[in-house]
Amino acid sequence: MVERGRDSGWITALFVRWSRQPAKAGQRRLVMGAGAVTFGLLVPAALAKVADFLGDRRGSAGWRFHHWEVPALLVGGAGIMLAAWSVRVLYRDGRGTPAPLMPTRTLLTHGPYAWCRNPMTLGVLLYYGAVALWRESLMMLLLVGLFGGIMLLYIKLVEERELEARFGETFRRYCETTPFIVPRLMRRRKVSEKDEGS
Numbered sequence: 001m002v003e004r005g006r007d008s009g010w011i012t013a014l015f016v017r018w019s020r021q022p023a024k025a026g027q028r029r030l031v032m033g034a035g036a037v038t039f040g041l042l043v044p045a046a047l048a049k050v051a052d053f054l055g056d057r058r059g060s061a062g063w064r065f066h067h068w069e070v071p072a073l074l075v076g077g078a079g080i081m082l083a084a085w086s087v088r089v090l091y092r093d094g095r096g097t098p099a100p101l102m103p104t105r106t107l108l109t110h111g112p113y114a115w116c117r118n119p120m121t122l123g124v125l126l127y128y129g130a131v132a133l134w135r136e137s138l139m140m141l142l143l144v145g146l147f148g149g150i151m152l153l154y155i156k157l158v159e160e161r162e163l164e165a166r167f168g169e170t171f172r173r174y175c176e177t178t179p180f181i182v183p184r185l186m187r188r189r190k191v192s193e194k195d196e197g198s
Contacts, residue, residue: 008069031097032087039124044131047143051132072133079126086120100159107167109174115183117160117174122152122181152181164181 089111090096094104098120112119125148132140163171 010139013146028091028097028102031099031102032091035098040127043147044128047128047140047147048131048135048137051135051137051140051143054139056137068133068136070128074076075133076130079123079128079130081123082112083120083123083127086123089113090120100162103162107163107170107174109178116157116179116181118152118181119183121148122183125151156180 087098090098090104091110093110094106094108096102096104116122125144128144128147129141132138132144159173160171168176
């Protein structure tokens with residue numbers, strides 16, 4: 001949970017200032033396209049190249065993926081769909097982008113954001129992990145874990161403080177009822193039932 005009243009620093013102040021600047025639809029589409037190319041193609045390609053540079057031996061003894069192509073396709077497909085769903089809700093309902101320069105105008109708590117606070121990141125990491133499985137690359141899988149840890153640390157220390165600064169108590173209540181990255185399906189159902197009965 002985000003700590004109440006904690007100083008978020010100049011980065012948070014900068015993000016909050018950016019959030020107050022209106023962005024045109026064309027600018028948002030450009031940012032979304034650049035993000036899709038970067039995180040959909042360039043980042044996984046870079047992770048694969050780094051894994052190869054570090055001497056990765058795909059399918060080496062002790063780490064062989066036999067017939068994992070189908071699970072990799074299923075996990076990767078699920079990750080892509082989750083990320084795409086999250087971006088669509090963020091763009092359409094939040095009227096923003098994943099980029100700090102053009103953040104959402106409203107706090108999103110429905111759709112995939114009702115299951116966990118960072119469904120787009122979860123989807124992207126599932127996709128990267130599936131690419132590593134498809135390549136039979138233990139080194140790339142480890143790099144995906146490292147990259148994911150850095151992403152989650154950034155979200156926790158920067159993005160969530162910026163959201164708390166903008167949305168205050170509403171965001172803190174959202175943190176209390178919605179998990180950070182791993183969906184808790186039973187928890188969501190109870191919250192939904194409670195909301196419907198109120």
